[in-house]
Amino acid sequence: MWDYTDKVKEFFKNPRNVGEIENPDAIGEVGSIICGDALRLTLRIDKKTGKIIDAKFKTFGCASAIASSSALTEMIKGMTIEEAAKVTNQDIANYLGGLPEEKMHCSVMGMEALEVAIANYRGAPVKKAMVGEERIICKCFSVTDQKIIRAIKENNLKTVEEVTHYTKAGGGCGKCKPEIQKLLNEFWEKEETKIIQHKEVPQKKKLTNLQKIALIQETMEREIRPQLKADGGDVELIDVDRNKVYVKFLGVCLGCPAAGVTLKELVEAKLKEFIDKDIEVEEVK
Amino acid sequence: MDKVVYLDNNATTQVASEVFAAMKPFLTEEYGNPSSMHTFGGKIKKNIDASRQTVCDLLSANDPSEIVFTSCGTESDNTAIMSTLRSYPEKKHIITTKVEHPAILSLCKYLENLGYRLTYLDVDEDGLLDLNELKSAIDYDTAIISIMHANNETGVIFPIEEIAEIARMRNVVFHTDAVQSVGKIPFRLNEIPIDLLSLSGHKLHAPKGVGALYVRKGTKFSPFLIGGHQELNRRGGTENVASIVGLGVAAQLAKKNFDDENTRVRKLRDKLENAIVEKIPNVRVNGNKDSRLPNTSNIGFEFIEGESILLKLDEKGVAASSGSACTSGSLMPSHVLRAMGIPFTFIQGSIRFSLSCYNREEEINYVIEQLPGIIKGLREISPFTNKKS
Structure with a gap:
């Protein structure tokens, strides 16, 4: 059960501006049935003033998708194209008194449809095409x-x-x-921000060599080997020299073209995470 | 309707008044511990044994000692699999299906990460298995086959009699998650060689927080919860006396109600389903209609999304559930309907109606009355429908 605000419920129950404008001046379509939500936004724009005179929507999606779409149409009516172009997904969410965190993508969908519609007004296709470097x-x-x-x-x-x-x-x-x-x-x-992704990790005590080796072994047993074994491979600890860890791949990992990636992104990443960020792992053939 | 029309009985059920009445003394004056030496506590053991007997009767099992009480269906499922893996430490292969409940599926994914080899059997568009695929999946390394009896989302029933025979022939332990079917259809465990079977109290009008695992005599067993000597050393932890008593009474009621479930409830379900198919265009019934629980109907409404349908139904006082992405708690819709290969246009708008013996015909009539307007209204908002539908 989602914790929707009264305004979301109201806009879902009695959505404003449902439908499609005939011969619209701008159309914006985003989403698909597979994605779970989709929106078709149509606008009537006064060509002289650049003002949005009317906005209508059709939405496939959950209550918050329908409410976000309807809220968007209410918000942009009367705005100029330039003003509408500045509307963000946060504005839509705020208009509704907030959305559950898991449902914020509904407000993003509204913003995207608006962008596509504005671009369409300026001559672009009604569906957003992939541009240049996008991946x-x-x-x-x-x-x-x-x-x-x-x-x-x-x-x-x-x-x-x-x-x-x-x-x-x-x-x-x-x-x-x-x-x-x-x-x-x-x-x-x-951005050069100092924000650390998760939480501040408390400074770890300096380990003795023996403690470090034990910790490396423990981490390999718990975090690394089960994952490799699931694919029919394995890894063995050969030696530890200060922050240099030497390992040997076994099973299907031997000669696997992805072994280099596994070495860095699994073995080394896990050891860095649990033991020391300065650890470097090398494969012994 | 002044009361909620509750059509979500595969999620949970109303506690029967007889069940509650039987439980009440054990939540008030009869608070003793059945393991105690004194009479005040010790005498309660006979109430637990009485429940063991009625659950045994419900399943037509050979002996009440084959019933182990647990805290829920998930614990029963976990116990069945973990116990078997511990009993056959040299075997590393597990066979299950793609449409199991998360109580099995998530555990299997976890075991896969630990290095176990998993086979997830496919289902066809009707939600049915190909038993030849099962036969060829079994090998020397197979520790356990765990296949549900009836699917919680579609109600589709798997042929566990045949599966049990296949497993027996190949000498592999067979567990079935029968959480959705126990109480709805009769069992003959004295004739079908199922080794382990999980059930849950709150799906058959007992309270939440109690379940049971059937362990056929001769099945290797290793406890999942390690502790005291309760449940013949098979499940540590002081017994949830009141709920076990409740489950015992619920088992008796279920046995008595088999006829009602399979005649009246089935008729109500069919009435609802047929009316929907007849009155509303662009719908499909998901799951094989011949091999199905009598109480469940899973219907896909094209072009609209399940959460919206549920909330509109909710406004009208009707409780059901959906397999759409927005209601699944993740962003992907139902793994069951996806495994069946049902088109996304129907999955996102799938609604499960699940009835119980407490549903009345006027409730079904009310839903039949309300639903077409709800679907029509949402389709008017949808960009995938044109004006004519």
């Missing part, structure tokens, strides 16, 4: 890197889970979660 990150919901970065920026998102709530990316099979994390890292590094 699909989440294949389940066809979410591009540009959309994710924008959501991170405009909503100050810090975790993969938050990105999923706002864009749906990562909400299907979950295979793109590492890529989303990478986008988050890149974005926040660029």
